[in-house]
Amino acid sequence: MFTQRRNSNMVQAAGTTLALIYHQTVYNLRFSHRSALFGLLAIILQSAVFIIILLALYTLIGIRNSPIRGDFMLYIMSGIFIYMTHVQTATAVAGSHSLASGVVKHEPLNAAVLIAGAACAMLYRQLISCLVILSIYHLAFQPITIYDPVGAMALLLLSWFSGITVGMVFLGIKPWSPAASRGLATFYQRVNMFASGKMFVANTLPNFILPWFIWNPLFHLIDQERGFLFINYSPHKTWLLYPLWVTLACFMVALLINFTTRKYESVSWSAVQ
Structure with a gap:
């Protein structure tokens, strides 16, 4: 029991990491x-x-x-599901761990496993929530038809991954200034209550109002999601690649911040927090 297990190849290392992510996900749930x-x-x-x-x-x-020719409740749920998945994933990842905490010092557990565990747990919760609510509405109230289920699911996963990258940015800021990290995360959540555009249809917005929303990747994700859900709706004022490029940019920035933080962070930082 006092012998440390060593992985002899990449397959064993990948299996160990996946097992750790699974157990961390169950723990978070x-x-x-x-x-x-x-x-x-x-x-x-x-x-x-x-x-x-x-x-x-x-x-x-x-x-x-519905402003879109289709089911009114599906129109409402499309914005709620994307918004909840993105914002709650960002919040979960931002609070997944502290680099100065003792649990990170125990191998083979590491920061990547804790982040992945928090993100997977939130994805599991949101998928179950979406399936249960859609099933209850479909069976008990009115049958619904999704135009492109694969595309709609892909957009939901993209909103989840973008939430991971935003949460990693807040997580990297946290050791330097925990109060600023919490404040930014709360501000981001409150702003997206309105700026995500879940209550509007992008095609019907006047051009002088559009700049208030067009900067937000979540606005593009929700509008593009409705293009996959409804056969009669084609997004004209949002772009599918914009949230993808912003997500990749946030991912690179998050990696730089977290690697820099791990290099300079001291355990003594947490003593005054």
């Missing part, structure tokens, strides 16, 4: 609630509450039909 079932129900209820609030807001305004 069970950490928030003692019962995994109640933890999933909490995530589902959170998404359902967002949908109900947005539906009530539309009802108060007097909008009861």
Whole structure:
């Protein structure tokens, strides 16, 4: 039991890493609630509450039909699911660990495994939430038809990956200034409540309002997602490659920040925090 296990080749190293990510993912899923079932129900209820609030807001305004020719509830859920996946993944990754924490010092556990575990746990929760809510609506209320399920799923995964990169940027800033990292993460979440454009259709926005949203990759993701969901909608004011390039740029910046932080960070930094 006192002999440290060594990987003799890349296949064993990959297997060990995947096993660590799996166990860390399970730990993150069970950490928030003692019962995994109640933890999933909490995530589902959170998404359902967002949908109900947005539906009530539309009802108060007097909008009861979808701006896109298609199911009104599917239009609402398309924005909520992309927004929740992106923002909650960024929050989970930003709080996944501290480079000065003792658990990172124990091999073979490392920062990459902790980040991957937090991201995979959030993806699992959001996928279950999407499937449950869509299934309940399809079976109990009204049948829905998705024009391109593969493309819609790809956009959901891209929003998840972009959330990982944004969260990694906040995670790299955290050891230098924890308060600034928390503040930026909260500000990013609050801004995207409106700037994500989940309540609007990009094609119907006037050109003088469009610059308020066009900078946001999440705005492009939500609008392009609706192009995959609805056969009658073709996005004209958003681009699919824009969020991809921004995600890759954030990933490179996040790697630079985290590698620099790991090089200069001292355990004593956490003593004054």
